[in-house]
Structure formats: C-alpha cells, structure tokens
Amino acid sequence: MSDLKKHWILGFAPLVLSFVGVIMMTVGGTIILSSAAKLALFETEPSRVITAEDCRYDYKLEVKRTDDEIKSCLEEKRFVATLRFKNSEKQDIIEGLSALFVGLVLVLFFRKKKK
Numbered sequence: 001m002s003d004l005k006k007h008w009i010l011g012f013a014p015l016v017l018s019f020v021g022v023i024m025m026t027v028g029g030t031i032i033l034s035s036a037a038k039l040a041l042f043e044t045e046p047s048r049v050i051t052a053e054d055c056r057y058d059y060k061l062e063v064k065r066t067d068d069e070i071k072s073c074l075e076e077k078r079f080v081a082t083l084r085f086k087n088s089e090k091q092d093i094i095e096g097l098s099a100l101f102v103g104l105v106l107v108l109f110f111r112k113k114k115k
Contacts, residue, residue: 021106
C-alpha cells in the first residue's frame with residue numbers, strides 16, 4: 001500500500017467512528033429522554049388485561065380452582081405483570097445510558113485533535 005492510501009484510510013476511519021459515536025449518543029439520549037418523560041408524565045400500567053379466565057383452570061394439576069384460589073392467582077398475576085412492566089422501563093433507561101456512554105467514548109477517542 002502506498003503512503004498516500006494509508007494516510008487517507010488513517011484519516012477517514014477516526015472520522016467515521018466519531019460520526020458513529022455522535023449517532024449513538026443521539027439515540028441513547030433520545031431513549032433516556034423518552035423513558036424519563038414516560039415515567040414522569042404518565043402513570044402507566046401493563047397493557048395486558050388479566051381476567052379470571054386466566055386463573056380458572058390449573059393446567060399443571062389439571063383441576064379447576066376455587067374462588068379463593070382464583071383471587072389469589074389474579075393478584076399474583078397482576079403483581080408479576082406490574083413488576084415485569086417496571087423492569088422493562090428500567091431496561092429501556094439502561095439501554096439508553098449504555099448507548100450514550102459508548103457513543104461518548106467513541107467521540108472522545110476518535111475526535112480530530114488540532115495540531
């Protein structure tokens with residue numbers, strides 16, 4: 001490879017990686033902002049509706065449940081659904097933070113330094 005070609009590649013690669021870092025920072029910041037706004041502005045619940053029919057029959061034991069068992073099953077399923085929903089919101093924020101951090105590292109490491 002000629003020296004001119006090496007110089008061009010060595011100059012182009014940091015520019016591309018820095019640009020990728022800017023894009024990742026933008027995406028990460030957008031995810032964080034969106035998730036934070038959803039948490040702050042809206043009181044949301046899981047979208048899945050849990051009904052008594054979901055708990056009426058125990059498929060593991062192959063028996064029908066009593067009314068008390070159905071009530072406890074409904075409470076448990078609603079609790080689990082709420083917990084999963086909250087965990088998914090936290091995962092969105094963590095994904096946004098990781099994208100922001102990786103993008104920041106790329107930008108800082110591959111930015112053009114003035115000579």
